[in-house]
Amino acid sequence: MIKPRGIVIFLHTLIGVSGITASPAAADVDSALTILRDNDLYAQYTTKTSDGILVEAEKSFLMARKACENLGESLWSPETERFTAGLNNSLSYQKYLGKFSESQQFWVESAGAACRAIDFKGKPHILECHKKLPAICTQSAPLSNLTFIDTSPRFHITKAMGDQTLTGYRDINSWRFLGVRFSAKPQRFGYSSLYSGRGHTMAIDEPPRCLQNLNSEAVGSEDCLFLNLWTPYLPAKTIVKKDLKPVMFWLYGGGNVVGTISDPGADCGNFVARGDVVCVGINYRLGNFGWLAVDNTTITGNYALSDMVTSLKWVQKYIKYFGGDPSRVTILGESAGAAGVRALLASRMAKGLFHAAIMESQPVGWLPHRWYAEYMTIEEHTDFFRVLEAVDCTSASDKAACLRATDASSLALLSADKVANYPVIDGKYLESSGLQVTGKGFINSVPTMIGANRDESAIAIGPLPRFTNFTESLAMISGLLTQDITAAANSPAFPVPPGDPAEAVFNATVRVVSDGTIKCLGLATAYSAAKHKTLPSIYVFEFNRTYSPPNYTSALCSPPTTSEFPLGDANQEYYKCHAGEVILVFGTLLRLGLPDRDGLDIPFSQVVIDYWASFMWRYDPNPTPAYLKAKGYFNTLNQIKVSGKWKTVETKRPEFKVLQWNAPSISFSEGPQCAALGLPLNYYEAYL
Template identity: 35%
Template sequence: MPVSVHLVVAIVVLITGGLLTRLNLEWRPLPQPFRQSFTTRMDVIDSSFSAERCAYLHNRLLQRAIPNEATAVVERNLIARLVELSTGVARFSNPDSSPLNRFFSFLDPTSLSNSRYTSLTPDIHQPVPEAFWSDTFGHEPGVILLYGQNNADSPLDGGLFLDLHTYKVVWHWSPGPFPASDKFSREFLSRAPRPRFMNVAPGISAFSPETLYEIYPLEPDDSLRRTFSIEDLEENWFMINRRAGLYTDPDSVDWGDVRLIANSGLPTGSQFDGRCPLGPSRSPRLLEVLHHWASLVEDGTWKVDTDGVVTGNGWLDGPGQKLLTRPTVRTTKPAVLDNNLNGTDDPNHVGFLLLDPSIKRDAAAACEAIGESLISRSQIKAHTADFVSSLSYVAYAGRAQPPHLYHISDGAVAVDAHENLIFPPIPSRSIKLPVLCTQSSQKGQPGDAVATTSNQVTITSTGNTYIGYRNQKSFRFLGIPYADNPERFVHSVPYSKTKQTLNATAYAPQCPQYGAGAESCLFLNVQTPYLPKQGSKKGLRPVFFWIHGGGFVTGSAADAGTDGGNLASREDIVVVQIQYRLNTLGFLAIPGTDVTGNYGIADQINALQWVIKNIASFGGDPNQITIGGDSAGAGSVRALLGSPPANGKFQGAIAMSNLGGGVTLGLDSTYSTTYSSYLTVSESYNLAGQNIFLAAGCNQTALSEQIACLKNVPASIVSGLSSMARYVVQDGTYVNTQQLDVVNRNGSTAHVPAMFGVAHDDGSSIGATYPATPVASEVEGIQAALGISASYAQSVIDSGLFPLYDTGNITLDSFNVSARVATDSGFRCVDQATMFAAAQSGAFAASYYYEMDRAIGGYDPNLLGGAPETPGYPDGNPNLPYFRFHSGATAPFIFGNVSPIRDSNDLKAAQLNSGYFAQFVKTGQPNPSERYLTVRKYEETLHAVRQTGQWKQIKDENGPVRLLDYPSVSSGFVDVPQCAFLNYSLSYYVDGGL
């Protein structure tokens, strides 16, 4: 098994071609008391030295030298990490793959077998034995392994460590016995997991000398395990040249007698090329590597100051960017907070950061490396309820292993069987326990916290580095590019740049809309409760992929109502919000040309692809993605469910207030129709195409000239025109059918669990227009609000299905009737029919439907206002009748961002409904387990779940559906007779409706 050996180098002496060349690496010394222990020298002897040079070396190192066999002797502690600076570790870095004022974190030998492929540094990887030995490419014992970026300019960039072979008796890996039979190496590795470590400086550990002595006991009868002092080398040169390794004087425990014996001509291992653990392409020699590293310091590529390694070549020079100078600890970092979703109560709660297990003396350094400290017993006792629930959940979720003890500043903490905090003694100084660090970022609401040098966090993924920050509730990465900046009216392609350091601490510009925004807008945001150790696939959280609404003409990923921080924190999932091209720039389609439309839909699929490729580095599971959206975002979800390029890229779907229908009461279509019934390219162009050209001033005769003209019109003008394209079209690639097929289970529709639902009064925002002047009768009011004839308005009244509630204001009362009709005809009926048909056919793996009966804010073009203000309810009384608007009114109850909280049930509804939706993201069904709610102390939610019972899948014409409020109510489908009257019966799709 490869064991990482990190060389603390003060002076490198190279003897080449008979000349002694001294390369001075001027590193700042360690602080006392470690300075003496780490004064280190490496002597590298090349095989081409002359007889005179041999004589020179006689008194210093060897009595004899064998041609073509060189020897490297490294003095002092050679298990320490790489070059040491004043207060931390300066690790050798590939300057092309990582910012040079950030630090690498190497693994100790005890952790190398934890996963199949472990990342040591950005793009520098350590294969574990199974991967390594399955294809060794002629690897020899004692080879010094160098791992570098596969597209690096030099094969010499990377990390240096010694490979000592292991054997089947120690680990049983699937390829079978390993080729090495070196007992020295076998015994070293068999003992390596046991030694104690001592803290050397923040972020690094080293074996204690006593442990080294235990690892290398002298066994005179075993020549392959003999240990040496420097004076012994002349008598044991044969072994040095045959067996590179770590040796010590058995009569001394002084670190100065611990040595690495290695041949400077040994290969450093082949360069990793992404296809196998060790690619066969290039294998620079150890001497070359040392030359290269030394030259990087000499030529100013690397410089050292009190803050660490900094660059002399300006790689990070940029306006207004102050990047992290603290070491980035490569450890799992869940942010844990007992989040009740009441933002005004946040200051009364304390969270913590949970780090990977370590021994006690390393725990404080681990916290310090991320700008925090070990949490104290007094802090825990001051917030007992928070810590009982949070630590109970950590254990319940398997985030920590028995005995569920945690390091704190003054001992350990645990939760006993009676849910009491206890502070037992640590069983052993060598035991590794999870570490509880303070969480000093106490601002948790969207927009409250900003990135600072103390709260920045850095991760790497697929060749790029992302700098985000943490607040009280989550790790936040904002404005991440997921696609290259596309040409206008050209489909986007995935983001292709590598070796980039991306500042993800601020929202990106919105896509052009009504004269504002920027065409370079294909960005996404990530809020996550968990950052895994680099390369780790353990503990990845489900992902909620959110697509904003806005009628395909407006919107962005920076909406505070759909910020994912609260949802990620309370429900332990990862939330992603994306932006996509809008209006004419995102949806113009022109028949007979290469302007085929659906650019915004293609952008969404590219964002999905980015998430699949990268989200594991942010703590998300790429195999557990649920797409969701409201309004046009819900329309996007509906389109993606039937889009061939999107098929297989997600595992669940949530559509909130999807539009459709509208062909009723004498109307050929309404605004809602095209969101669920897709136009052809020609139909779309006939509605808006030439009007767009004319409004933009592109009056050329030839269509090709008009297109060329429109491509050059500023985006601010195109997006602000009164005429614009906003239609998903049947382009033959992204959308192939007029309707989503929910009648057949034939693979054309994604076979995933799906949840659709509407707001109680969606139609009060879209579909019904409040009359500009008072009306004299109900017929007049309905006719004006719905834009229908008087006879059809009368038919609504005569049906008896939409009764008038008389408040004395006939204009308001008739609008109320019209809003119900508009909600049914443009939202409710189509969505209920969709889910009923899917439940009957099995088109979806599971079908759920809801109606949201509590809302706040939202789209109010009719200026109706929200819940009325009454004494005691300055922000509105939700217990009185009010319109539950479309678009944004219900999302805060799903994302946990309700503000202001009008009454206690607002908060309880947010807790309950976010739990339903998050559980659907986690498992494809919306029912959280009572055990989960009990462990998390979500008592109000537990009460409501028990009161209402299970939210079941749709089975037949009776549903069931869930009416969401606090508590929720199980019901049958809503307004079934009304929908039949409007020609959108429950069996509309089953009966072949279009």
């Protein structure tokens, strides 16, 4: 979409002195390219206003100027931008990476007739024009946000990958290649397969979402297996492996029935600019299209899981062309996306395709969350009987053919009790009833982070009737869960707090349900994996500061307003709801047009990204002081000094990091509570 400023730029490229030109190709520049962006997440309010594009190959002054022109830019000028307003940190970081020596100089715009370079301190030097140096170009691509994006040709870039070329574009933070196909449209109820395209493809528009029931409308397409890619770095034609970046592979949530990689709250641009990683987000099939299992021979389920594996194979084959290191892939998912991560950890089909994992708010525990993590056989699933009946395929001699012939929209709009959305034991993608954290079966053994938000269930049960009697409140929830949890009302592990009776009972109910559906077995997963050493390291977290996305929130999930903080005082008590960490992890607060409630939301988001990015780089969420100093991330450096080291889980004294401002590490909480609910730390030793 071209906004008014983009139209002006577009027309300028048509009538400029050089006439109509094709989109710049990375090969035309004949160099690795890095966007130099000191991203503090303050977007249009930042004081870090000095940006550039680093042309890393050494060239003469005139050839350096030509390289910038090929990008639609000019050589960077110290008269136009202030070196210490961000470019200093961006260059310092390149030195930290070992790309350049202390004495390195970089071509910038000339001063009069002389050819000029600067050093790492921004000091200018007049040099012979034939000398070969890397160069710094301007970076005039605008800041994009929820309502503005400029995809005009001036900011395009064309990149070769195998037998295919893709044209993407850049904004101020990253190059973006959107709607990249990773699989041809598979047969309905068929596995996806790796797509190796030929020719040229435009990759500047968001792809269709996978077909789903969105507000009682069938939205999307069955031809939806596309990925989005964000990168701060494009390698030269000859790829240098040591310069490649870690890869963040993102799986969205939505209960395996809704979701899209185009969710603006999970836009990767800020993350890759700040964390210096390459990000890939994928679409995967949803509902019956992704998870329906009828029998062991015709419709066997796990089609969405095959989409995840296929896209990981795409990453292995192609990500190097976009600056990503295929030997350092971290899979990250939230909610149902975290369940996808768990299934990939359990799948032999994914072996070797990723190297670390992060699970945020993974549903595990009581029904209906149980089947996201404890897999049933196809015979144990009853969803397909209701699906067959709903579309008049029960008596068909070839039920698979009947289902494939059914109108796609009709299949998408079936009621919730007729929609499959869980992995199954199919003998291909999943072999056992769960993730083998006790060492009794296969597991992809990689460093892992797992955690939740403190009050996960508050948003789900908030609209339900309030009770002043704890047993009655839990009885209502028992009916929804189809299991009796009322005994928790009489357990000393769950005291009803003081205060207004209805609010107090609701508070206790949120605690019980959050523990029973996400938190307890997340802790048990970490505990058993540490005890049996089935994962080489595991880090646990709990968010105690959240910011719920605008499309999934409630007043319960926002902090109370005060005269000092009219937008909300996040240091006061409020419910830390499901999905409330996503905006903070991706750093998209201002991109969405949301306010920093108390002046700490953006600094806190900086810290979270720095933790997550450190894990992707080092498999350890503790950023090194040298890295933080090189980047100029002194806010995070100071926070780490206050909060201390984030330790991997040890069974003698397991700890997790409380993620809030001035974050402490504490011993696993909710131990007595989880035991009272029948979900103790040794759950997997006892039941798996």
